[in-house]
Amino acid sequence: SQTIHQWPATLVQPVGSPLSLECTVEGTSNPNLYWYRQAAGRGLQLLFYSVGIGQISSEVPQNLSASRPQDRQFILSSKKLLLSDSGFYLCAAGSLNTIYFGEGSWLTVV
Amino acid sequence: GQQLNQSPQSMFIQEGEDVSMNCTSSSIFNTWLWYKQDPGEGPVLLIALYKAGELTSNGRLTAQFGITRKDSFLNISASIPSDVGIYFCAGQRGGSNYKLTFGKGTLLTVNP
Numbered sequence: 001s002q003t004i005h006q007w008p009a010t011l012v013q014p015v016g017s018p019l020s021l022e023c024t025v026e027g028t029s030n031p032n033l034y035w036y037r038q039a040a041g042r043g044l045q046l047l048f049y050s051v052g053i054g055q056i057s058s059e060v061p062q063n064l065s066a067s068r069p070q071d072r073q074f075i076l077s078s079k080k081l082l083l084s085d086s087g088f089y090l091c092a093a094g095s096l097n098t099i100y101f102g103e104g105s106w107l108t109v110v
Numbered sequence: 111g112q113q114l115n116q117s118p119q120s121m122f123i124q125e126g127e128d129v130s131m132n133c134t135s136s137s138i139f140n141t142w143l144w145y146k147q148d149p150g151e152g153p154v155l156l157i158a159l160y161k162a163g164e165l166t167s168n169g170r171l172t173a174q175f176g177i178t179r180k181d182s183f184l185n186i187s188a189s190i191p192s193d194v195g196i197y198f199c200a201g202q203r204g205g206s207n208y209k210l211t212f213g214k215g216t217l218l219t220v221n222p
Contacts, residue, residue, distance in 0.1 A: 043215075
């Protein structure tokens, strides 16, 4: 099965600062990659997904962007964080109709 | 995005009891997945269902892909304290680039 690594695990950033969350995948090649955000209300919101290197689809307009510089690397970024960007961010990788999640990254914007 | 209707929202049970939760949708899905999430961690895949009517077990967990392809249920037998967590259903439609639609989760509390 796949292993998905995310870092950092926790992050406290001031408003207006940049953001970079990284995700790498092991155990598979050419996976579909996803970034989700989970708010306190438990729901999982799909932010971005990618079907290949350099191919990014955005699900909702927001203050964030994503990039996929390598097959198994997915990066979530922001140039200027907002308070509303706080949350639990999950990277996921999928193939063969199954999606696996990483450990998550807690972002607190202060 | 579209949400699945997952119920119940929360459950408080005694250790040893059986648990049942389900998800329904107005849309047809080709795949149903069930995840468990512990506090502060990512969801972990429990069971994946790929065929209408399929019944699959994973230890004390049993899940079924509804025959109409619009619903799925998860049963946990003889619950134990470590079953505590949030359980999510997720459905995937054909041609969706493997994007999942998630339920809002069922929070399970098990009293020892």
